[in-house]
Each structure stands twice: as C-alpha cells, then as structure tokens.
Amino acid sequence: MKRLLASTALLAALALPALAQDGNGWQPDPDARQGGAIVITYKDDVATLDPAIGYDWQNWSMIKSLFDGLMDYVPGTTDLRPGLAESVEISDDGLTYTFTLREGVRFHNGREMTAEDVKYSLDRVTDPETQSPGAGFFGMIEGFDAQMAGEAEGLSGVEVVDPRTVRITLSRPDATFLHVMAINFSYVVPREAVEEHGADFGRNPVGTGAYRLGEWTLGQRLVFERNEDYWMEGLPYLDRITIEVGQEPTVALLRLQNGEVDIPGDGIPPAQFQQVMDDPDQAERVVRGGQLHTGYVTMNVTEPPFDDVRVRQAVNMAINKDRVIQIINGRAVPANQPLPPSMPGYDPDYEGYPYDPEGARALLAEAGYPDGFDTELFVMNTDPNPRIAQAIQQDLAAIGIRASIQSLAQANVIEAGGAGTAPMIWSGGMAWIADFPDPANFYYPILGCAGAGEGGWNWAKYCNEDLDAMAERADSMSDPAQAEERLALWTEIYARIMEDAPWAPVFHEERFTMRSPRMGGADELYVDPVSIPINYDYVYVTE
Amino acid sequence: MALYLARRLLQSVLILLGVTFITFFLLYVLPADPVRQIAGRSATAQTVESIREQLGLDQPFWVQYGRYLWGLLHLDLGRSYLQRAEVAELIWARLPPTLLLMAAAIACEVAIGLTMGIWAALRRGTATDTGLMLASFAGVSAPQFVVGLLLLYVFGVWLRWLPIGGYGTFAHLILPALTLGLLGAGWYSRMMRSSMIEVLRQDFVRTARAKGLTRARVIVRHALPNAILPIVAMIGIDIGIFMGGIVVVESVFGWPGIGQLAWQAIQRVDIPIIMGVTLVSAVGIILGNLLADIVAPLIDPRITLR
Numbered sequence: 055m056k057r058l059l060a061s062t063a064l065l066a067a068l069a070l071p072a073l074a075q076d077g078n079g080w081q082p083d084p085d086a087r088q089g090g091a092i093v094i095t096y097k098d099d100v101a102t103l104d105p106a107i108g109y110d111w112q113n114w115s116m117i118k119s120l121f122d123g124l125m126d127y128v129p130g131t132t133d134l135r136p137g138l139a140e141s142v143e144i145s146d147d148g149l150t151y152t153f154t155l156r157e158g159v160r161f162h163n164g165r166e167m168t169a170e171d172v173k174y175s176l177d178r179v180t181d182p183e184t185q186s187p188g189a190g191f192f193g194m195i196e197g198f199d200a201q202m203a204g205e206a207e208g209l210s211g212v213e214v215v216d217p218r219t220v221r222i223t224l225s226r227p228d229a230t231f232l233h234v235m236a237i238n239f240s241y242v243v244p245r246e247a248v249e250e251h252g253a254d255f256g257r258n259p260v261g262t263g264a265y266r267l268g269e270w271t272l273g274q275r276l277v278f279e280r281n282e283d284y285w286m287e288g289l290p291y292l293d294r295i296t297i298e299v300g301q302e303p304t305v306a307l308l309r310l311q312n313g314e315v316d317i318p319g320d321g322i323p324p325a326q327f328q329q330v331m332d333d334p335d336q337a338e339r340v341v342r343g344g345q346l347h348t349g350y351v352t353m354n355v356t357e358p359p360f361d362d363v364r365v366r367q368a369v370n371m372a373i374n375k376d377r378v379i380q381i382i383n384g385r386a387v388p389a390n391q392p393l394p395p396s397m398p399g400y401d402p403d404y405e406g407y408p409y410d411p412e413g414a415r416a417l418l419a420e421a422g423y424p425d426g427f428d429t430e431l432f433v434m435n436t437d438p439n440p441r442i443a444q445a446i447q448q449d450l451a452a453i454g455i456r457a458s459i460q461s462l463a464q465a466n467v468i469e470a471g472g473a474g475t476a477p478m479i480w481s482g483g484m485a486w487i488a489d490f491p492d493p494a495n496f497y498y499p500i501l502g503c504a505g506a507g508e509g510g511w512n513w514a515k516y517c518n519e520d521l522d523a524m525a526e527r528a529d530s531m532s533d534p535a536q537a538e539e540r541l542a543l544w545t546e547i548y549a550r551i552m553e554d555a556p557w558a559p560v561f562h563e564e565r566f567t568m569r570s571p572r573m574g575g576a577d578e579l580y581v582d583p584v585s586i587p588i589n590y591d592y593v594y595v596t597e
Numbered sequence: 598m599a600l601y602l603a604r605r606l607l608q609s610v611l612i613l614l615g616v617t618f619i620t621f622f623l624l625y626v627l628p629a630d631p632v633r634q635i636a637g638r639s640a641t642a643q644t645v646e647s648i649r650e651q652l653g654l655d656q657p658f659w660v661q662y663g664r665y666l667w668g669l670l671h672l673d674l675g676r677s678y679l680q681r682a683e684v685a686e687l688i689w690a691r692l693p694p695t696l697l698l699m700a701a702a703i704a705c706e707v708a709i710g711l712t713m714g715i716w717a718a719l720r721r722g723t724a725t726d727t728g729l730m731l732a733s734f735a736g737v738s739a740p741q742f743v744v745g746l747l748l749l750y751v752f753g754v755w756l757r758w759l760p761i762g763g764y765g766t767f768a769h770l771i772l773p774a775l776t777l778g779l780l781g782a783g784w785y786s787r788m789m790r791s792s793m794i795e796v797l798r799q800d801f802v803r804t805a806r807a808k809g810l811t812r813a814r815v816i817v818r819h820a821l822p823n824a825i826l827p828i829v830a831m832i833g834i835d836i837g838i839f840m841g842g843i844v845v846v847e848s849v850f851g852w853p854g855i856g857q858l859a860w861q862a863i864q865r866v867d868i869p870i871i872m873g874v875t876l877v878s879a880v881g882i883i884l885g886n887l888l889a890d891i892v893a894p895l896i897d898p899r900i901t902l903r
Contacts, residue, residue, distance in 0.1 A: 098861050101680045109637045182647040187637025189644050202643050256681055272682075272690035273853035274764060298763070301851040304746075305762045308754050312761065465629030465866040472633065489639065499639055509630070509645065511638050 079128035079135045082288065083594070085574060090595035091294035092316040092573065095301035095309070100276055102256025103267065105241035106179040106186040111487065112319070115585035116297070117238045119278065119290075121261030124153050124172065124220075125236035129585075129592045130578025132346075132398065132491030134232055138167065138242060138262065138285075148227035148532035153235075155218045159285045161244045162266040169214040175242045176222075177201070177208035188239030191489070194228040227532040229540055233490040264290040264591040273300060278590070291575075291594035307568075311336075316570040316595075319587055324438060327383045330568070343581025344396040345565045346488035348389055348496070350557040351431075351446060352471070352479045352513040359429070360477060364421040366555035369478075370407035371414040372453045378445050379561050382438050389559035391548050392496055396583055399493035399544040406552065406559075414453045426454025432476040434483035435461040443480045446560075471513035479513050485563075486511070491583060493544035497525050501551055516556035521547050572597045605890075609883045616879040617669070617872070621662050624868045631868055635678050665872070674876070675869040677862075684873040688855055692877075694764060695854030698777065698847070699839050701770050703832055705778030706785055711825070713782070714789020718824075719816070721794060729786065736783030741842055745776040745849035762851035773850040777842050781835055785828055792824040799823075826896050833889025837882035 102108050105121045126137030136142065139153040159167045179186045180201045192198055196211030211223040224231060234240060247260035259267050262285065265278035278295040297319075301309070306318035307326055322330050322340070330336045353360040353369060360366055375388040390406025393399055418426060431450075433443040440461045450457050457478060462470070464484055470476040471484075488495045499505040503522050505512030528543040551557075567580040567587050575593040582589040632649045633640075640648075649655045653664060668675055674684035710733075717729040752772060753761035763769050796802060797820055805815045843856030851857075855874055862870035894900045 098865075099680065099858075102682070104681070107681060109639075182644070183651070185635060185644075185648050185651065187635070187640055187644075190639050190641040193641070202641070202647075204647075253676065253681065254683075272687060273694075273858065298851075300764075300847075300853050300857050301762060302849060305749065305849075305851060308749075308761050312754075312757070314761070463629070463864075463866060465634060466627070468633065469628050469630055472630075486638075507642065509633055509642070 079131075079133060080592075083575060083592070085596075086291050086592075086594045087574070087596065088288075088291055088594075089293050090291075090597075091296065092292060092570075092593075092595060093296045093298060093314065094317045094319050095298045095306040095315050096319040097300070097302055097306075099273060099299050100297065103259040104256030105238045105243065105259075105261070106175075106184050106188065107256055108238065109187045111586050114238060115582075115587070115590060116276075116278075117241065117259075118263070118585055119265045119295075119590040120259050120263040120267060121238070121241035121243065122159075122263055123236050123238070123241045124155075125232050127236060127491075127584045129589050130576060130582050132396065132583050134236060137236065138172075139235075142232070144532070148530075149224045151222045151224070151231065151235075152215070153220045153222070155220070156285060157218065159262050160283050161247070161262055162260045162281060163244060163247060165244060165246075167242060167244070167262055168217040169220045170217070171242050171244055172220045173208065173212045173214050174245045176212050176240065178243070178248065179239050180209055186239060188237065191234050191237060191239055194224045194226055194231055194234070196223045196225045198225070227530045229529050229532040229537075230490070230492050230494050231532065233492050233495075237490050265295065268294070275299065290591040292590070295590055310568065310570060313570065316573055317588060318568055321587070322566055322568055324383060327385070327566075331383075336568070339569050339571060341565075341567045341569070341577045341580040343565050343567075343578070344387075344394060344583070345563060345581070345586070346394050346397055346491060346583055347485055347563045348392055348394050348481075348559055349386070349442075349485045349561050349563060350389070350392070350481050350559045352476075352481065352557055353555075354474060354477050354513070354515050355554075355556050356474065356515045357477065359421070359423060359427050362421045363554060364417045365423065366558075367407060368414040368417040368421070368453060369450065369455070370555050370558045371410045371417070372455070373446055373449045373558055373560060374409055375560055376409075377449075378442055381441050381445055382561075382563075385566060386561035386563045389562050391552055392501065392557060392559055393493055393548055394488075394562040397488065397491060397493060397496070399541045399548070401545045401549065404549060404552070407555075411449075411452050418453060418455075423454070426456060428456045428458070429477045430460050431457040432460045432462065432467050432470055432479045434464045434467050434480075436464075436483055439480060439482040442482055442560075446480060468511075472509040472511070474508070474513075474515050476513065480560075481513075493541065493548070494525065494529055497521075497544075497547065501556065514556035516551075516554065518550075518554060521550055524550075605887055609887070612883060613876065613879055614666075617666065617876060618662070620872055620875045621665060622658075624871060625658055625661070627866065629866050631678050631866070634866065669876075674873040677867050677870050679865055679867045680870075684869045687858060687870065688873050688877055691853055691855045691858050694852055695843060695847070695856065697770065698773055698843065698852060698854060699836065701774035702777035702781070702839060702842075703835060705774050706781030706835070707828070707832070709778065709782035710785025711789050711828070713786035715793055715816075715821070715824075717786065717790045718793035718797065721790075726790075730790070733783040733786040736779045736786075738783075739779070741776055741780065741845045742849055744779055745773070745846055748772050748776055749849070762849070764851070764853050769850075773846050773852050776849070777839060777846045780842065781838070785831075788828055788831070789824065792827055793820060796820045796824040829896055830889055830893045833885040833887070833892065836885030836888075840878045840882060 100113055103117055105117045108117050122138045124137055124139040126135055128135050138155055140156045141154050143152040161167055178184055180189050180192050182204050195209050197206055197209045200206035201209050213221045215221050244260055248255045251258045264281055264284050266281050268277040268279040270276045276297040280290055280293045303320040303323040306315055309315040310318055353366050355361055379386045391404050431443055433439050443459050447457050471479050486500050499511045503517035506515045506517040524547050528540050531540040565581045572595045574596045579589045579592050632645055632654055636645045636648050677684055713729050717726045720726045752759045759772055760769050802820055805819050844860050847854045847856035848860050859874040
C-alpha cells in the first residue's frame with residue numbers, strides 16, 4: 055500500500071504539534087491588510103541570493119521569500135507542509151517519493167514551472183561546478199556519488215514522469231528527506247535565467263517566491279517587490295520590502311526610535327538591550343522566542359586530559375550557566391543537552407549535570423588531576439564571546455583547571471577546531487544553528503563520526519560508532535507512522551552523548567526581534583524558527 | 598618633467614607589486630582555509646577537494662600568486678569567496694561614495710582648519726588662541742569612532758537636524774565628512790597658525806602695511822596666499838591618511854564606500870576583497886602623493902621636480 059500525503063494529512067501523519075486549520079496548516083490573519091512597505095536594516099552586505107549557494111542567516115530567509123521548494127513549513131513553526139508540491143506519495147519501502155506539482159505556478163519571468171525545473175535545480179545544486187555548500191544534504195538521493203564525482207549527467211534518482219510529476223528515488227530510506235526538500239538548497243530555479251547570468255545568478259535571482267527582486271544597489275539597498283502572480287492566494291501582504299545594508303545595529307536602533315526603520319535585522323545591540331527592555335513602550339514591541347541554537351564548550355576527546363570522561367563531566371559541573379547568561383543580558387536559557395528546546399526530540403525531563411564545583415573537584419581528583427591542569431580555551435574574538443570565555447575560565451579555575459584564552463577571528467577558530475589543535479572551544483558566534491528542524495541535523499556534522507575528521511565541525515573529535523549505528527537506524531524510519539518512535543530514539547542518542555560528555559552545553563540563545571509600532575502579524579512570525587529574523591511573506595503593516 | 602613622471606610611474610608599479618606580494622603572502626599564511634569557508638560547515642570532504650581544485654587553491658604559493666598577477670594584468674581582481682561576485686564590480690560600485698566623502702572631508706578640513714588657524718594667528722597669545730589650539734588638539738587626538746558617534750547622537754538623535762547615517766542626500770554627507778575632516782582640520786589649524794604667524798613677521802607684510810593698505814587687505818591679499826602654500830601641498834598626502842579613517846567613519850555612518858567593504862571583508866576573511874581593496878587604496882595613496890609632488894612646484898617655484 056502506498057501512502058499519500060497531502061497538506062493536512064501530512065501534518066497529521068508526521069504527528070507534530072500542528073495548528074493545521076486549512077490545507078496549508080495556516081490560518082489567514084483576519085486583521086492582515088494588503089499593501090504598504092517596510093524598511094529592514096543590516097550591518098553586512100547581503101551575500102548571494104542564489105539558493106544553491108546562499109548559506110548565512112541573513113540571506114537564508116530572503117532566499118525563502120524569493121524562491122520556493124517542493125516542501126515548506128507552516129509559518130512560525132517547525133511543521134512541514136507541501137510547498138510547490140501539491141502532494142507527495144511515498145513507496146512502502148520508503149525509497150521512492152513521487153511529488154505532484156501545483157498547477158499554474160509561474161517564475162518571476164512569467165514562465166510556468168514544471169517538473170523539468172525541479173530536476174534541473176537538484177542536478178545543479180549537486181553539480182561540483184556549482185560549488186554549493188549544501189550539496190552534501192542530498193547524499194540520500196540515488197546517483198549522488200556519481201554526480202558529485204562529475205561522472206554523471208545529473209542525478210539518476212530524479213526523474214521527470216510528466217510535466218507535473220517528479221519521482222525521486224533514494225539509495226537508502228531517510229526520514230529527513232522531506233526536510234531536505236524544504237531546505238533552500240533544493241529550491242527551484244529556472245534554467246534559462248541561470249544560464250543567462252552564470253555566476254552572477256545570485257545577483258539576479260529569478261524564482262517562484264512571494265517577492266521578486268526589484269533593485270539591488272551594491273553596498274546600499276535591495277528592494278523586494280510583491281509578486282502579483284504568487285501561487286498562494288492573498289500573499290504576500292507587503293508591496294515592498296527595502297533592505298538597507300551597511301547600517302550599524304546601534305544606528306539602526308536609533309533610526310527605529312525615529313520611525314525610519316521597521317525591523318533592525320541584526321537585533322538589539324547588547325549595550326542598548328537593558329535600556330530598551332526598561333522602556334515599556336519599546337519592550338512591548340520586542341518579540342521573544344526560541345531558536346534552534348545551542349552554545350557549547352567542546353573538549354577534544356582524543357587528547358589528554360579530555361580523553362578521560364570524568365574530566366569532561368567535571369567541566370560540565372563546573373560551569374555556572376546562569377552567570378554566563380547574565381553576561382548576555384539574560385538573552386538565553388540554560389542548556390543541559392545538545393538539542394535546543396524548540397527542536398523535536400528535545401527531552402524536557404532530562405536533568406543534565408548539576409552545577410557542583412565540589413563534585414567537579416572530586417571527579418578531577420578521581421581522574422588523577424587533584425591539582426587540576428593547564429589547557430587552552432579557544433574563542434571567537436567578537437563581543438560578547440571573550441567575556442563569556444572569561445566567565446567560563448573563572449569557573450574552571452575554581453575547580454583547578456587553568457585555561458588560557460585564545461581569542462581569534464572566526465575563521466581561525468574554525469580552522470583550529472577542524473584541525474583538532476584546540477583542546478577546548480567556546481562555540482559562541484560559530485555555534486550550530488539547525489539547517490532544518492530535525493534532531494538529525496544536530497548529530498552528524500557536529501557529534502557524529504562523519505564530522506570528526508580533519509576539517510570537520512565535530513570539534514570534540516567525538517566518534518561513537520554505536521551512536522552512529524543508532525542514528526542510522528533512527529533515520530531509516532521514514533514511515534511517518536514511526537515518527538514518534540524515531541524521535542524517542544534520537545532523544546536516547548543525545549542522552550547517551552551527554553553520558554560521554556564531549557560537550558558542556560551552556561545555553562540556548564533566544565531571539566529578540568524588535569518591530570516598529572506599525573508592524574502587524576502574529577508574534578510567531580517575528581521569531582520564526584525557520585525564517586530568521588522574520589517571515590517576510592506573512593507580516594503586514596497596520597497603517 | 599616627463600622623465601620625472603616616467604620614473605615615478607616605474608616606482609609606483611614596483612610599490613604596487615610589493616603591496617600585492619606582501620598582502621597576498623600574509624593572507625596565504627593566515628590559518629584560515631578559504632576553501633572551507635566557501636564549502637561551508639555542511640560540505641563533504643569531496644566537495645571541499647573539488648572546490649579547492651577548481652579555484653586552484655591546491656597549487657603552490659608561487660603559482661597562486663602568479664595567477665593573481667596574471668589576472669591583475671587583465672584587470673581581473675577575482676571573485677569574492679563569500680559574496681561570489683566580481684571583486685572589481687564590488688569595488689567599482691563603492692568607489693563613488695568614497696571619493697565623494699573624501700572630497701567633502703577635504704573641503705571640511707581645509708575650511709575649518711584654515712579658519713581656525715588664521716583666527717588663532719591673528720589673536721596670538723590671547724585666550725581665543727589658547728581655546729582654538731585646545732580645540733585643534735582635541736580634533737587631532739579624538740578617536741574617529743567616538744567623534745562620529747557623538748556627532749551622530751547630538752545632531753541626529755537629540756537635535757534631529759541631520760539623518761542618522763545612510764547615503765543619498767547632501768544632509769547625509771555632512772556628519773561623516775565632518776568626522777573624517779576633523780582630524781585634518783586639527784593639523785591644518787596648527788600648521789596654518791604657525792605659517793601665518795611667520796608670514797605676518799615677514800618684511801613684505803610690513804611694507805604692505807606701510808604702503809597704507811588696510812589690515813584686512815594685507816591679510817587676505819598678501820599674507821594668506823603665502824601662508825597657505827605648505828598646506829595645499831599636504832592635501833594630496835591626506836588621501837593616504839583618509840584611507841585609514843574611511844574604514845571607521847564609513848562603518849559608523851553606514852556610508853557605502855570601500856572602507857565599509859574592507860571592514861566587512863576583513864571580518865569574514867574574504868581574501869579576494871581584502872586584496873582588491875588594499876590594492877585600490879595603495880593606488881589612491883600613490884596618486885595622492887604624486888599629486889602633492891606635482892602641485893608643490895606649481896605653487897612654490899623654489900621647488901623643482903627631478
């Protein structure tokens with residue numbers, strides 16, 4: 055028997071807490087008003103808008119507004135729903151996914167999107183010449199290895215059945231596959247536009263998304279204009295979004311107070327945070343929400359003294375997380391496990407290691423370090439990370455671990471972490487933020503054996519083959535009916551990781567998005583777990 | 598003159614070559630692998646190797662450097678690692694705002710510096726003189742990011758006379774130009790003061806006064822043109838000094854020039870952009886110095902170019 059998943063059925067089948075009201079799992083806001091324009095500011099230039107290449111938190115949600123994928127998320131949640139696909143049929147063995155595309159979806163250049171475009175886009179992102187940082191996400195599709203080796207004319211596992219049907223065959227069942235079909239790298243692009251602009255497609259994006267790019271003046275501004283032919287009825291609400299770049303966050307906040315800016319894209323600067331939160335008028339317009347982020351200290355388990363699990367557990371017990379959180383104005387919640395609270399699979403009942411310097415000392419003594427030892431703590435050199443590292447340094451000193459701080463540029467810390475030359479790293483500024491809301495995404499690159507090699511992001515160099523096998527078993531449960539069983543397995547994997555303690559999880563950063571008084575829409579849209587900082591397609595202005 | 602220019606041109610090319618080599622070498626030995634940056638955190642080892650090969654980053658240093666120079670000969674500055682756009686295009690788009698800002702800053706420093714210097718010279722030894730020189734001292738020593746934020750706060754937030762950063766209108770230009778120009782204004786006021794005091798002591802000034810010319814006329818027609826000479830010769834050199842200042846000022850005011858581009862690129866270790874901006878700055882400094890050298894004999898015939 056084949057399983058047909060479409061819209062609401064999919065949500066129910068995935069057994070996730072969904073607010074499914076209509077086919078899209080989303081209830082139109084009765085107060086929403088069509089029209090108007092907003093201004094958003096950023097400090098840094100927008101890098102590329104090519105969905106195959108863009109991979110930073112800033113262009114991530116912009117690309118989501120210009121392009122669409124086969125799958126999508128219910129706005130403000132981590133719940134999957136169909137996007138450009140109207141429905142998807144999954145074979146019993148979990149290896150074949152047949153997507154039926156929506157009718158009448160048009161690219162910004164007016165041409166109708168077809169199954170050929172889906173195939174072209176997936177072939178393109180996995181073509182080594184595209185140099186996509188996301189190519190590795192598609193490893194479960196049949197023919198991936200040949201394609202990456204440059205030996206094939208496209209992915210053999212992606213077939214065009216007819217103009218409205220794409221069949222994708224996997225080489226192994228993979229429960230994360232539908233998430234991968236919602237990730238930016240899988241978004242559908244028109245071949246003619248890519249071929250016309252070549253390497254500059256990222257500056258001249260053409261997609262099917264809610265907005266199209268109107269203007270891009272390098273170093274100054276981008277203007278997104280409403281896509282009148284958008285395939286979702288009534289969306290987006292705004293006529294225009296102006297993204298001004300090169301604006302310092304402090305200046306952006308002043309401009310917001312002056313009524314010139316609607317969203318400071320880089321958030322509220324730490325120095326002004328208290329002042330904003332103390333002013334009821336402003337605090338009222340700050341939306342607080344979780345994000346799929348964990349800040350952690352990695353310990354290189356391949357080298358002494360951190361090759362001893364007791365030493366790593368002692369570090370876990372030494373860090374006063376509440377005090378660290380005070381350093382960042384309380385903009386986080388303490389962490390006791392790798393997964394953040396808004397991630398499926400998070401275990402709210404897990405208690406973690408207590409803050410217990412006495413116990414930590416005892417463990418160190420037991421491990422043969424009654425007088426502690428000298429080590430190094432690597433940290434990225436932008437505020438507040440060095441200050442956080444100092445707090446951790448003090449906590450460690452209290453149990454006898456003398457850590458000297460190596461404060462370096464981001465790229466240098468990442469290099470040291472990958473090379474395994476850093477005994478300890480505070481992950482701030484480089485911490486893992488999930489690519490897609492599934493527990494698997496927190497395992498393979500940063501805690502699994504795959505990431506532990508030279509240059510990988512598993513800076514603890516932690517490789518537990520038993521857990522790798524469990525992870526594989528969990529991800530082969532692609533039947534949505536097994537979703538809960540799968541999540542339980544993942545919860546267990548992370549509990550086992552904490553027993554081995556390759557990390558000391560410190561906190562989960564929260565997001566604080568500030569908006570101007572005229573901006574409307576549910577709070578969830580301003581702290582959307584998938585679209586950072588905000589979900590551009592659903593917000594609106596009230597005047 | 599032609600010979601002089603030819604020799605200067607040759608020197609400039611050698612300097613630029615040196616600049617490219619030093620910058621390229623420093624960025625090469627930096628412990629940050631550009632391929633890993635391009636490939637991103639989720640890339641497979643296969644992707645990393647394929648990108649390394651495609652960009653020629655698996656080649657030895659001299660091959661990479663040679664390729665860069667070969668590109669330069671064809672006016673190709675390469676592509677940004679992170680933005681994936683042509684570096685030449687990124688710099689080109691940001692050059693007009695920077696040139697505009699520099700021109701305005703020069704106007705600011707000359708206008709403020711000369712006014713203060715002349716005023717102080719004429720009121721030599723009085724409280725006004727002391728006050729003005731203290732102000733110029735503050736101008737020279739205050740860090741530009743502090744001055745910038747202060748001006749921004751006073752005129753943008755408090756008084757609301759001027760926009761808080763950004764680019765586009767004349768009003769946007771005032772504060773960044775002032776911030777950038779204040780440093781030079783401090784120097785110029787001191788130079789102008791001493792130069793003016795010296796000129797006022799000269800015989801020809803006394804003669805002019807003895808002829809019966811009014812004090813104002815003597816100052817404007819006779820003393821000023823002579824006192825101003827050493828300062829005009831300095832303006833070319835300012836371009837070099839500005840190259841450091843624009844990084845700070847453009848970042849504070851959100852000015853879309855190459856200083857801001859450089860700052861962003863340095864933070865992200867985007868090597869092709871850092872190379873390109875360094876090279877363009879070096880060209881700017883060389884041109885500025887050349888300009889200063891060429892202008893000097895025009896305003897002071899005692900100087901000849903050899």
